[in-house]
Amino acid sequence: MSDVPVLRIEGLEAKVAESELGILNGLDLQIGKGEIHAIMGPNGSGKSTLAKVLAGHPGYEVTSGTVTFRGEDLLTLEADERSLAGVFLAFQYPVEIAGVSIANFLRTAVQAHLPEGEELDIFDFSDILTERMAMLDMDVTFAERHVNDGFSGGEKKRNEILQMAMLKPKLAVMDETDSGLDIDALKIVADGVNKLLAEDPDMSVLLITHYQRLLDYIKPHHVHVMVDGRIVESGGPEVALELEANGYRTYETIEPSANGSAPVA
Amino acid sequence: MPVNETVGDLNLDEYKYDFITTSEPVFRAQKGLSEEVVRQISAHKDEPEWMLDFRLKALKVYESKPMPKWGGDLDGLEAVLDEIYFYVRPQDQMERSWDDVPDEIKNTFEKLGIPEAERKVLAGVGAQYESEMVYHSLREEWQKQGVIFDSIEDGLKNHPELFREHFGTIIPTGDNKFSAMNSAVWSGGSFVYVPKGVSLDTPLQAYFRVNQERMGQFERTLIIIDEGAQAHYIEGCTAPVYSTESFHSGVIEIIVKDNARFRYTTIQNWSNNMYNLVTQRAIVGAGGHMEWLDGNLGSKLTMKYPSCYLMGEGAHGEILSIAYSGDGQHQDTGGKVVHVAPYTTSSIVSKSISKGTGRSTYRGLCKVHEGAHHARSNVECDALLINDTSRTDTYPYIEIEESDASVGHEASVSKIGEEQLFYLTSRGIRADEAMAMIVRGFIEPIAKQLPLEYAVELNRLIEMEMEGSVG
Ligand SMILES: Nc1ncnc2c1ncn2[C@@H]1O[C@H](COP(=O)(O)OP(=O)(O)O)[C@@H](O)[C@H]1O
Ligand SMILES: [Mg+2]
Numbered sequence: 001m002s003d004v005p006v007l008r009i010e011g012l013e014a015k016v017a018e019s020e021l022g023i024l025n026g027l028d029l030q031i032g033k034g035e036i037h038a039i040m041g042p043n044g045s046g047k048s049t050l051a052k053v054l055a056g057h058p059g060y061e062v063t064s065g066t067v068t069f070r071g072e073d074l075l076t077l078e079a080d081e082r083s084l085a086g087v088f089l090a091f092q093y094p095v096e097i098a099g100v101s102i103a104n105f106l107r108t109a110v111q112a113h114l115p116e117g118e119e120l121d122i123f124d125f126s127d128i129l130t131e132r133m134a135m136l137d138m139d140v141t142f143a144e145r146h147v148n149d150g151f152s153g154g155e156k157k158r159n160e161i162l163q164m165a166m167l168k169p170k171l172a173v174m175d176e177t178d179s180g181l182d183i184d185a186l187k188i189v190a191d192g193v194n195k196l197l198a199e200d201p202d203m204s205v206l207l208i209t210h211y212q213r214l215l216d217y218i219k220p221h222h223v224h225v226m227v228d229g230r231i232v233e234s235g236g237p238e239v240a241l242e243l244e245a246n247g248y249r250t251y252e253t254i255e256p257s258a259n260g261s262a263p264v265a
Numbered sequence: 266m267p268v269n270e271t272v273g274d275l276n277l278d279e280y281k282y283d284f285i286t287t288s289e290p291v292f293r294a295q296k297g298l299s300e301e302v303v304r305q306i307s308a309h310k311d312e313p314e315w316m317l318d319f320r321l322k323a324l325k326v327y328e329s330k331p332m333p334k335w336g337g338d339l340d341g342l343e344a345v346l347d348e349i350y351f352y353v354r355p356q357d358q359m360e361r362s363w364d365d366v367p368d369e370i371k372n373t374f375e376k377l378g379i380p381e382a383e384r385k386v387l388a389g390v391g392a393q394y395e396s397e398m399v400y401h402s403l404r405e406e407w408q409k410q411g412v413i414f415d416s417i418e419d420g421l422k423n424h425p426e427l428f429r430e431h432f433g434t435i436i437p438t439g440d441n442k443f444s445a446m447n448s449a450v451w452s453g454g455s456f457v458y459v460p461k462g463v464s465l466d467t468p469l470q471a472y473f474r475v476n477q478e479r480m481g482q483f484e485r486t487l488i489i490i491d492e493g494a495q496a497h498y499i500e501g502c503t504a505p506v507y508s509t510e511s512f513h514s515g516v517i518e519i520i521v522k523d524n525a526r527f528r529y530t531t532i533q534n535w536s537n538n539m540y541n542l543v544t545q546r547a548i549v550g551a552g553g554h555m556e557w558l559d560g561n562l563g564s565k566l567t568m569k570y571p572s573c574y575l576m577g578e579g580a581h582g583e584i585l586s587i588a589y590s591g592d593g594q595h596q597d598t599g600g601k602v603v604h605v606a607p608y609t610t611s612s613i614v615s616k617s618i619s620k621g622t623g624r625s626t627y628r629g630l631c632k633v634h635e636g637a638h639h640a641r642s643n644v645e646c647d648a649l650l651i652n653d654t655s656r657t658d659t660y661p662y663i664e665i666e667e668s669d670a671s672v673g674h675e676a677s678v679s680k681i682g683e684e685q686l687f688y689l690t691s692r693g694i695r696a697d698e699a700m701a702m703i704v705r706g707f708i709e710p711i712a713k714q715l716p717l718e719y720a721v722e723l724n725r726l727i728e729m730e731m732e733g734s735v736g
Contacts, residue, residue, distance in 0.1 A: 083693035095688035099706030
């Protein structure tokens with residue numbers, strides 16, 4: 001059983017729905033239980049698209065390839081079903097929901113994750129929420145604010161991690177959670193993720209980031225480079241350090257090989 | 266007596282209170298509207314001569330006025346009116362205590378959740394069944410304070426001078442075709458008087474429903490809030506589904522005297538075949554404060570524009586409204602504020618939701634008369650469209666005769682966005698639940714002003730309406 005990867009992506013091709021615009025062009029990726037992977041890549045290489053395709057965004061259409069999550073076909077599930085199955089996406093651009101409080105939103109989401117017929121105990125929920133907010137250095141009054149309405153960039157990102165902490169996914173995809181955070185906020189967010197990892201060592205994480213900076217705080221086991229909708233290189237943490245030093249320019253002229261990975265010059 | 270009922274299975278587009286309770290009306294006038302019917306109503310109510318004259322004059326005005334050519338589609342209405350009973354009375358007696366209310370009628374209220382949800386909280390309950398008050402009680406201390414909370418019929422009988430002084434003064438018979446019709450055949454409604462300086466903490470609530478096929482309901486309410494007094498009146502109503510068209514046309518007159526404060530809250534959830542044409546207006550004296558909180562759900566067509574006439578210096582008027590239009594429904598609603606005196610202020614906040622082939626129209630008037638210097642008014646109307654087939658229009662009329670006035674108007678139209686839905690569903694929330702959540706968030710600024718039980722009820726209705734809205 002332990003050999004079955006949490007996530008296995010093979011030859012994934014996806015385009016913008018109702019358009020011919022292909023974004024993912026034969027992507028392969030495998031993530032094992034408890035592993036932390038990082039994907040780095042230039043702007044526009046398709047990182048967010050990959051994240052959204054994994055979470056089931058209806059605006060993209062998978063045209064080829066397979067995605068298996070804990071042994072099951074992920075692509076046949078709706079977005080809400082994927083969440084219930086244990087996939088979580090921390091959004092690069094969290095969405096504003098006017099008039100809906102964070103507490104109400106989270107209560108509904110946590111309730112949805114309970115087995116059929118089980119009622120969320122409101123006091124338990126409230127205790128857990130308070131504790132999780134403290135962990136992320138958030139004021140309790142935050143729970144009464146409307147979801148992402150007038151939030152600063154940092155507040156939005158912290159709110160994403162709060163949701164993750166409440167829903168306890170098997171696979172957390174974090175799309176540029178570090179961008180827009182100052183160093184203090186970055187540490188708080190990274191601390192939060194590390195605590196969740198300590199609580200559940202089986203949780204797998206896919207970090208999408210631009211910068212090495214985040215990887216100083218959340219240490220990846222594997223680093224992948226994505227260009228033009230494919231993984232063009234995979235390796236250990238050293239890949240990120242090389243990128244930091246040399247930038248992505250090296251990859252731009254390289255035609256990737258058929259298996260999706262290319263040698264580094 | 267046997268009780269026949271068909272309880273709807275609370276599904277999408279099924280009407281929530283889709284049940285019918287049989288009851289034998291004691292008296293029912295013939296179908297359609299005629300002088301004879303008007304005379305019968307008046308005689309049956311044992312009214313003074315002046316009221317019969319008032320009704321008969323109103324009938325003439327009604328007959329002389331053409332159907333309005335603006336607003337919603339009234340083409341099918343004439344035929345409907347020929348088939349309506351303009352007066353039905355379920356009981357001969359007014360009930361004083363809950364125990365005396367016949368079981369069958371209690372049954373109807375039970376299904377509306379009145380006994381549990383309302384009775385204990387209610388200080389005075391005026392529950393209108395068919396055309397008349399059935400159950401009516403007033404908390405003792407209010408009686409001691411001189412507060413009157415009666416059926417409109419009792420108001421006329423027991424307080425003839427106060428009644429006659431104010432009745433028909435705020436909305437003249439000839440105001441519009443339907444106010445004229447109501448003036449001719451009115452039956453049922455509330456009469457409220459709150460004396461000078463008396464402040465009521467608990468809202469006065471009236472519950473009524475239409476429960477007779479092809480029966481029009483012509484409720485008439487007159488409320489007088491004397492100087493420096495404060496009160497809140499709440500009215501919620503629901504109607505069962507029938508196959509034929511139905512009709513409701515109310516007239517609500519409110520007088521808020523100097524430095525008094527009053528809020529009138531209505532949540533109306535009519536069945537899908539109802540024409541709902543209501544005229545409601547308040548005049549506000551110096552330093553007075555009037556709020557309309559108006560929720561319109563259901564009906565085939567609703568035309569309703571609560572208005573505030575700000576007559577005294579510093580008077581304030583506020584209109585908060587929520588309209589929900591489902592498939593085939595049209596909510597033509599909004600508000601009117603008329604600034605007559607200096608330093609008067611007003612605000613209109615209107616939120617509409619249209620689903621399926623539903624249509625919402627905002628129609629508003631802000632008028633500042635010459636001499637109403639330093640008047641300020643702000644209008645905000647937001648429309649939310651659920652489907653591509655849903656429709657919304659905005660008609661804000663602004664007439665300003667005073668250079669020293671400030672009037673603002675903002676309007677927005679939004680569609681439930683794919684990104685919002687994805688965000689919520691990616692947290693495990695079902696798509697229809699996510700829709701309902703977005704809609705509830707949209708009306709939250711108004712819903713939070715409602716008493717808790719009404720807010721809960723409104724949320725439930727919206728949830729039900731959103732079922733099956735995705736796909
Ligand atoms: N819904 C969409 N419609 C049109 N173009 C899109 C859409 N989504 C993504 N793209 C395009 O696809 C490319 C990859 O976008 P994205 O996945 O956001 O990249 P990254 O996250 O790596 O910066 C970009 O050129 C972007 O403009
Ligand atoms: Mg991105």
